[in-house]
Amino acid sequence: MGQRRTLFGDRARYWFDSTLARGAPALVGWMALVCLAVVVPASAVLVWTDPHAPAPLIDRLAAVWRLTGETLRLGGTTGTPLRVLLSVLLALVALLYVSTLVGLITTALTERLTALRRGRSTVLEQGHAVVLGWSEQVFTVVSELVAAGANQRRAAVAVLADRDKTAMEEALNTKVGSVGRTRLICRSGPTTDPAVLTLTSPATAGVVLVLPRDEPDADAELVKTLLALRTALAGEGERPAVVAAVRDDRYRLAACLAAGPGGVVLESDTVTARLIVQAARRPGLSLVHQELLDFAGDEFYLIAAPALAGRPFGDALLSYPTSSVVGLMREGTPLLNPSPQTPMVPGDLLVVISRDDDTAWPGDCADLVDKTAIASGPSTPERPERVLLLGWNRRAPLIVDQLRRRARPGSAVDVVTDGDEATVRQVLETDAHTGTGLTLTLHRGDVTRPETLRRLDVHSYDSVIVLGQDPAPGPPADDPDNRTLVTLLLLRQLEEAGGRELPVVTELIDDRNRALAPIGPGADVIISGKLIGLLMAQISQNRHLAAVFEELFSADGAGVRLRPAGDYVLPGRETSFATVVAAARHRGECAIGYRSHADSSTPPGYGMRINPPKAERRRWTAEDEVVVVGTD
Structure with missing residues (x-):
């Protein structure tokens, strides 16, 4: 078989590629040749077109050399070959020194910018929130923390996870959106390394939230993160509040021990199962949970009521026109829906549902109650399901x-x-x-x-x-x-x-x-991850609410219920919500809202109204439902 004829261009290209493959020396050589091929002819043209250029050829060549040397920073000294050689040598040494110095400065700046981009600098904040870990809950938690800090002059949220800092910032900016005046800071590194945890300054933080991951070994790693946090805080003064969540209840004790005194550890699977069952037994109940856990709506607050000391708890139910009273906090223990005859003692805090902590103002609503509209029949009996x-x-x-x-x-x-x-x-x-x-x-x-x-x-x-x-x-x-x-x-x-x-x-x-x-x-x-994120954010603002939510979502305690409105007020009668509250009090319950059957398909509330004013009046139907805190 005859050999195929190779074109000259292909051979030249192959030879050029082969020389470049020899490394840096070949590349430097080619760069020098290319520069000389451009600079020398251009210098010659400038000299020969200069009307003041010397006439002798040797002088013109010397001028070309000087112009070439100035352009390439090679000195341009003329004279004997030794002087020219020494001039070129000194110029190369200077060029090598300057190039090396520029390279070192560039490398140092690049490393510093890379470190900043990776999130390796220490957070210098006071009273900020620290979020450890990355999961679907991070977007809910950060959004709620931003909403909680909207009224603060300076708020900050620091997120630490073993992910790229830029990727975390882009994801949070996309899903969380505008953060207002809240500073959102991301740091990169493993959450199980105490040295890395110090980047978030947990010792000066107001709260630390440890997010659960939906992986088989997530609970074990969460306990390890809590141990690393305890190590990072060793020797510090007051420890920040710690809120964490585990999937398996077998890890809860270990997580509580690692979180230390005052730490709150939730069981995400147990809470999710309870909410699913409550919603299955009473359709629409998930809307109530969403409203109570979301900072955008009405939430739980603990308020002092010294004027009610010595009076029965039932009097408190109609003592706040724009807030719903659901229980007492006595020496750190919640008493949800206690008997209306329970006497309130000094030091008791009221557990209320309100728009904000400054909207729970007292006022007597007893005059708003229409006793003739209160239903007196028995409650609708429960049946097998x-x-x-x-x-x-x-x-x-x-x-x-x-x-x-x-x-x-x-x-x-x-x-x-x-x-x-x-x-x-x-x-x-x-x-x-x-x-x-x-x-x-x-x-x-x-x-x-x-x-x-x-x-x-x-x-x-x-x-x-x-x-x-x-x-x-x-x-x-x-x-x-x-x-x-x-x-x-x-x-x-x-x-x-x-x-x-x-x-x-x-x-x-x-x-x-x-x-x-x-x-x-x-x-x-039921979005399990979102609900746990909302619950963690609520507790992070007041860890005493952990016991309130534990009681509220338990299977045997006082929880949120949906009852037929006909059990409380006469259908067809127009009356105030204070009348519903009074009727619920007679049944040993705390009314906190209602669901209108006529608006059950209308967004965004779908007929659900939580914490309406006591003075709000409406005509009640047999298909309406009343939201109460009570027992079965």
Whole structure:
């Protein structure tokens, strides 16, 4: 076979590439040749076109050399070859020195800018909030901390996570938006290293929040972070308040010990399960939780009421025109919905729901009560419940346990899940502990297939709970909410076919999927990460509220309930909300709001009104509901 003829241009290009591959010396040589190829001809043209240039050729060549030397900073000395050589040598030494100095300065500046970009400088703030870790909760927590500090003259939030500082800042700016006067500071590094934790100045912080991650080893790493924080604060004076959350209750004791005295550790899975069950038993209750936990609405506050000392607690319910009283804080212990005859003693604090801490002003509202409009009949009796549980995850046993605690005899829970052996074993183990008041039945099937749901009489259930999958360990794969969205779409089809709305409670992992969910307006959606983030932010502003929320969300204590309005006021009568409060007081409850049936499909509140003024008047219907703090 004959050899293929190679073009001269290809050979020249190949030879040039080969010389460059020899390293820096070849590159320097080529740069010198290119510079001389440009500077020497240009210098010659300047000399030959100069009318004052010397006539002899040797003098003109010397002028060309001087101009070339000045241009390339090579001196340009003329004379004997030795003088020219020494001039070039000195110029090269000077060039090497200046280049090296410029390189060192450039390198130092680059390293400093890189360190600043990586977030390695110490935060110099006082009373700021420190957020340790990165998860979906970080956006909720930072947003709420910004909202809480909106009225402060100077507020700062420092976030430390083992991520790139620029990436964190971009993500927070995108999802949190404007932070107003609050300074948002990001620092990069592992949260389990005490030396790195000092970058956030935790000793001078007002509160430290440790975020849980949704990974198998998240709780163990959270305990390690708390231990690192304790080491970083060793020898310091007053420690900041610490708020953390674990997934598994087995790690709560260790986390509490690591957090130290005064630290608050939440159980995220237990709280989520309680809220799901409460919403399943009373549709619309998730709207109340959202309002109470969000800084944008009405929140819990602790206020002093020395004028009420010695009087019964029932008098306090109608003593605040624009705030709702729900309990007492006595020596650090919350008493939610105590008996109206409970005497208040000096030092008691009132637990109230108010727009702000300065809007809870006293005023007698007893004259607003219309006693003729108060219903006197018995309360609507509770009946056995049938719950359909679609899907299974690590929170499902907790949900079944919460349903068992409040189950009326004859109640039933039907679980529909795939045939995975581990899942079936968990269901059977949960069934063994449900007790006699609740029947647990397993139905095997894929909840994302239409035939599985068609076999069930979904309209016969009092509530339908749709659970998402647990995120798989390792790198993120499919969105765990994908299957949930498919199931909701099939349930929506069954709603349209049956002409009836299903009481569906949905658990989602990612808040961004809330807008994609094919559900009706005002439906109950539990975003587990968002709710825990809201709860942590609330407690970070007043750690005494941790005991209040623990009681409020517990299965056996006084919690938020939705009752038929006909149990409190006569349907069709127009009366004030103070009348509802008085009626609830007679039943041993604290009324904090209502839900209007006529506005249940109207955003943004979907008929839910929390903490209305006592003087607000409206015409009540049998379909309306009253929001109370009470027991079952």
